[in-house]
Amino acid sequence: MQTTAAHHTNKTAQALAKTLSEEYLLMLKTQNFHWNVEGPLFFSLHKLFESQYKELIEFIDDTAEIIRTYNVKSPGSFREFQKTAFIDEAPNDLISAQQMMDMLNRDHMSMSARLKEYMEDAEVVGDSNAVTLYEDLITFHDKAAWMIRSHRA
Numbered sequence: 001m002q003t004t005a006a007h008h009t010n011k012t013a014q015a016l017a018k019t020l021s022e023e024y025l026l027m028l029k030t031q032n033f034h035w036n037v038e039g040p041l042f043f044s045l046h047k048l049f050e051s052q053y054k055e056l057i058e059f060i061d062d063t064a065e066i067i068r069t070y071n072v073k074s075p076g077s078f079r080e081f082q083k084t085a086f087i088d089e090a091p092n093d094l095i096s097a098q099q100m101m102d103m104l105n106r107d108h109m110s111m112s113a114r115l116k117e118y119m120e121d122a123e124v125v126g127d128s129n130a131v132t133l134y135e136d137l138i139t140f141h142d143k144a145a146w147m148i149r150s151h152r153a
């Protein structure tokens with residue numbers, strides 16, 4: 001039987017693995033839109049999406065490394081990411097800049113809400129590394145959603 005502490009560690013590691021999966025799929029979607037966005041907002045959105053996917057890459061790396069501090073294997077394949085993630089992948093067909101913004105705005109807001117739940121769980125078990133990561137991620141997602149929304153017609 002697991003000790004209580006080990007059980008908590010496991011639960012925190014699982015939430016971080018889920019976070020990593022979500023963020024990876026959102027990062028790829030943001031990079032996809034950086035490549036494929038068209039229209040009068042092209043330059044602004046191309047640049048904005050670039051800065052957002054680059055920030056996500058840093059967060060993804062931090063998340064995986066915190067998972068490793070628990071001696072738990074970090075997920076690292078799309079197969080694993082897709083098993084746990086809620087984030088929908090980008091459609092295959094080209095979509096409008098407005099549709100890209102709507103999708104990403106929703107994704108960032110839903111990530112922010114889910115991460116608040118994970119952060120509360122990490123607070124309960126006193127996992128300060130995870131709490132700090134979640135705080136920074138929530139700030140990032142709230143800001144990203146606002147910047148994207150502010151471009152909408």
Ligand SMILES: [Fe+2]
Pocket residue numbers: 034050
């Ligand atoms: Fe680029």
